[in-house]
Amino acid sequence: xxxxxxxxxxxxxxxxxxxxxxxxxxxxxxxxxxxxxxxxxxxxxxxxxxxxxxxxxxxxxxxxxxxxxxxxxxxxxxxxxxxxxxxxxxxxxxxxxxxxxxxxxxxxxxxxxxxxxxxxxxxxxxxxxxxxxxxxxxxxxxxxxxxxxxxxxxxxxxxxxxxxxxxxxxxxxxxxxxxxxxxxxxxxxxxxxxxxxxxxxxxxxxxxxxxxxxxxxxxxxxxxxxxxxxxxxxxxxxxxxxxxxxxxxxxxxxxxxxxxxxxxx
Numbered sequence: 001x002x003x004x005x006x007x008x009x010x011x012x013x014x015x016x017x018x019x020x021x022x023x024x025x026x027x028x029x030x031x032x033x034x035x036x037x038x039x040x041x042x043x044x045x046x047x048x049x050x051x052x053x054x055x056x057x058x059x060x061x062x063x064x065x066x067x068x069x070x071x072x073x074x075x076x077x078x079x080x081x082x083x084x085x086x087x088x089x090x091x092x093x094x095x096x097x098x099x100x101x102x103x104x105x106x107x108x109x110x111x112x113x114x115x116x117x118x119x120x121x122x123x124x125x126x127x128x129x130x131x132x133x134x135x136x137x138x139x140x141x142x143x144x145x146x147x148x149x150x151x152x153x154x155x156x157x158x159x160x161x162x163x164x165x166x167x168x169x170x171x172x173x174x175x176x177x178x179x180x181x182x183x184x185x186x187x188x189x190x191x192x193x194x195x196x197x198x199x200x201x202x203x204x205x206x207x208x209x210x211x212x213x214x215x216x217x218x219x220x221x222x223x224x225x226x227x228x229x230x231x232x233x234x235x236x237x238x239x240x241x242x243x244x245x246x247x248x249x250x251x252x253x254x255x256x257x258x259x260x261x262x263x264x265x
Contacts, residue, residue, distance in 0.1 A: 002028050002139075002165045003253040007045035009227040009246040011198070012067035019248045020045035021067040022228040024172075025055075028137040034058045036161070036172070040070030049249060053078035054085065058136055059123075061092040062174035063148055063158035064104055072100075073108050076122035090123035091134045093143055093159050097127050139163055144186065146176040149206045162186050166254035170194070175228065178208035187220045192257045194246070197226035199234060214240050223260060225252075 005027065008020025021039035025046075028034075035042075035056050046052055056075050062068055079085035092100065101119040110117055119125055128134050133142045142162040149156035160183070161172045171190035173183065180187075187193060198207035207228065213221070221241040234245055243260070 001253050001255075002026065003251050004165075004170075005049060005251045006227065006246050006248060007049050008039075008041060008248050009229070009250070010248075011200075011228055011230050012039075012065060014041075014231055016231070017048075019231070020048070023068070023071075025049070025051065028139070030137065032057070032137045034060060034136050036060045037062055037068040037174070038071040038075060039067040041067070042071030043074050045248075053082065056088055057086065058089045059091065060134075060141070060161070061090065061096065061100065062160070063156070064096060064099055065148075065175065068175070069100065069104055072105060072123075076105075076109060080122050087122065087124045089126055090119075091126045091128060091136070091141075093145070093157075094127035094129055095145075095157065096159075097125060139165070144173075144182060146173070146179050146182050148175045148177065160186075162190070165257070168192065168254055168257035170257070173208070175206070176208060177206060178212045187216075187223075190223060192252070192260055193220070193224045195224045195226055196228045197245075199229040199232075210235060210237075213242075 005025050007023045007025055009022055010019040012021060014021060020041040023039050023042055023045060024036040026034040026036060033055050038059055053075055075088065079088055126134060128143055133140050140163060144160040144162055145157050146160055147155050148158040158175045160174045160176065163170055168191040169189055171186045171193045173196045176196050195213065196208050197213060198204060198209045203209045218241055225243045225246050226237055227246040229245060238244055
């Protein structure tokens with residue numbers, strides 16, 4: 001049975017060993033592994049969950065903030081110079097490929113002994129077209145372009161994922177504002193939702209905040225697990241109709257989704 005493990009469920013600036021940044025690993029029933037985002041905590045969060053760079057063969061990147069790409073230098077160097085490793089496959093929107101290298105990774109990874117490197121030196125890049133999808137181990141992942149930051153000139157996007165596991169539909173929002181026009185249909189279709197949820201006292205306005213999410217219809221809240229939250233006080237989300245705040249190391253499989261479906265039915 002395919003399972004989704006949260007290596008961490010915290011925000012970008014989560015501190016301490018009790019949680020890490022919100023990166024996940026999906027393990028298929030054949031044992032293949034897809035790392036979903038690769039933040040700067042990844043060498044610690046992988047180790048804490050019993051994994052290492054040797055387990056990273058496929059990576060999906062949702063957007064270009066460091067808590068989602070800051071570990072790619074570690075993975076890239078570790079796998080390139082370890083003869084036991086093949087080049088990891090890297091899935092991401094084609095919109096992000098150029099900036100990932102030129103504005104994020106090239107400063108530290110461009111120069112290697114005897115050569116000038118590029119993104120393809122380290123990764124087997126699988127760019128996904130706009131409004132497209134990719135397939136991994138028999139699972140189709142639809143990319144959902146959402147608004148993360150609006151800087152006044154252009155949108156800094158993040159790409160959520162919609163996919164099916166063992167007959168159940170899963171929505172993973174990744175980092176996003178509350179965009180009903182984008183996620184509305186997916187909220188309805190999904191059997192389980194993993195929702196970006198800010199809990200900070202002073203909202204950043206670039207994440208869906210708990211105070212906004214609690215106003216969603218009961219049927220949607222009932223399917224939602226909340227993640228990417230700040231350290232410290234958390235509201236009683238179960239009392240408010242949510243499934244809960246995801247904890248570091250929490251694992252989800254089809255049986256968890258089936259339980260929600262039975263209750264909803």
